[in-house]
């Protein structure tokens with residue numbers, strides 16, 4: 001699909017991969033709207049990248065999500081791409097009992113429930129556009145989990161599975177469904193663990209953004225980047241056989 005002239009919502013556009021995507025998409029002549037919980041981050045992006053609009057929104061909260069969608073539909077009728085990028089990652093140790101489970105709930109709500117709800121709310125609008133897309137940022141850990149972040153990996157595996165089904169359900173509409181699985185990226189997500197010097201398998205947020213744009217431009221609906229290619233060892237080879 002075209003990679004310029006779109007109107008794009010990027011959840012979590014205030015930092016990391018979302019910020020790199022914002023910059024790359026604006027450079028290509030797209031209108032970009034970002035959201036996140038930290039107003040100062042969003043304002044700083046707006047000051048740095050001309051033409052960016054933002055709304056403070058906690059996508060894990062139903063009311064906040066609804067307000068975001070209402071605002072989008074009234075202010076940005078041209079919206080044709082949703083990038084489900086916002087995410088959180090927590091270390092959860094099941095040997096410690098249920099005390100971390102609130103964090104687990106937050107991960108599930110932010111990484112999985114929110115993208116599902118936002119997509120469901122926006123599909124009726126997106127379907128009216130000649131060309132539209134939903135882009136889900138999953139992870140190489142969707143395919144091979146890292147046990148210290150067990151719930152995070154489970155949410156990403158679920159995002160992968162849901163992306164397959166959503167793509168299938170929307171196959172006869174104008175809405176294309178992309179999934180991009182980055183490898184380890186040096187952002188705030190994992191703090192110290194994802195340091196740029198951690199090795200060759202760490203990718204920059206800018207390289208991930210370039211990968212997303214390439215996937216869009218080439219209509220590559222499922223893409224694993226860098227080291228995530230190896231993590232995606234098992235494919236759903238039978239998917240097309242059981243979904244006619």
Ligand SMILES: NC(=O)c1ccc[n+]([C@@H]2O[C@H](COP(=O)([O-])OP(=O)(O)OC[C@H]3O[C@@H](n4cnc5c(N)ncnc54)[C@H](OP(=O)(O)O)[C@@H]3O)[C@@H](O)[C@H]2O)c1
Nearest residue numbers: 012015016017036037038058059086087139184185187189
């Ligand atoms: N870094 C990696 O190694 C890596 C690898 C594979 C996949 N990914 C995925 O890439 C995506 C982006 O992560 P990142 O690495 O760029 O980390 P990041 O810099 O921490 O970015 C995450 C963004 O999500 C926003 N966010 C978190 N919870 C939110 C909520 N409830 N409502 C609205 N916005 C929320 C954050 O903004 P606020 O805090 O201001 O809300 C932040 O801007 C995530 O889905 C992540 O799982 C990352």
